[in-house]
Amino acid sequence: MAVQALSSVERGYDLLAPKFDETPFRTPDRVLDATAEALLPYGPFGQGLDVCCGTGAGMRVLGRLCEDRVTGVDFSAGMLARARQAHPEAEWVRADVRALPFGAAFDLAVTFGALGHLLPRERPAIFAGVYRALRPGGLFAFPVGAPPPIASRLYWALLGFDLVMRVRNAVWRPPFVMYYRTCPLHALRSDLAAAGFSVTTVPLAALGRREDGSPRGRLVLARKPGPRD
Incomplete structure (x- = not known):
């Protein structure tokens, strides 16, 4: 982990790939299952794409929802090698997600868990690439957690982590981009809308609610306009 933290994002995840599924960084199955459940009313879908796929955890969602080919794209060769082993039935593409190499092929x-590896200024490029990759009427979906209350330990832990990463990146090269507080929902909505999507959210009911009644997580649904829109 220490070697990873002092590497670039790509090299760090190449190093972490053999053990990635055993770390806290892998999206938990309960979040994947909650996402699939929330997406069921909008499907079934044809072809599916997992953006920043890592070792292929997102296939747990796409496999349930998509009737045709599913594809994962990532820039870490090590992560893709693990994904191919775990899901040989899928197609795996190595590419920079800031310049996705797909036309309008996916539904x-x-x-x-990938947006924290993108600086806010990089989001427009990836959202524009996803927009191009979707067929008219296609859907881009991802879960977001509720922001922790300012009085909680988690709030200050995440703030402290981000501050440490900023100091690390100010004094060490290459940078390792991994932040927890750079993707507020209002900013994501704005960037998605600027890319051309119509944006809504739905609660991830399977994750439950907080003490104040608000959902613990929401699913962002970004729709590319269809021919009748």
């Missing part, structure tokens, strides 16, 4: 695109 559903998902991403899990």
Whole structure:
């Protein structure tokens, strides 16, 4: 983990790939299952795309929802090698997600836990690439957690982590981009709308609610306009 933290994002995840599924960084199955459950009313879908697929955890969602080919894209060769081993039936593409190499081929695109590896200024490029990759009427979906209350330990832990990462990236090269507080929902909505999507959210009911009654997680649904829109 220490070697990873002092590497680039790509090299760090190449190093972590053999053990990634055993770390806290892998999206938990309960979040994947909650996402699939929330997406069921919008399907079935044809072809599916997992953006920043890592070792292929998102296939747990796409496999349930998509009737045709499913594809994962990532820039880490190590992560893709693990994904191919776990899901040989899928197609795996190595590419920079800031310049996705797809035309309008997919009906559903998902991403899990990857947006913290993108600086806010990079989001427009990836959202534009997902927009191009979707067929008219296609859907881009991803879960977001509720922000922790300012009085909680989690709030200050995440703030402290982000501050440490900013100091690390200010004094060490190459940078390792991994932040927890750079993707507020209002900013994601704005960037998605600027890319051309119509954006809504739905609660991830399977994750439950907080003490104040608000959902613990929401699913962002970004729709590419269809021919009748």
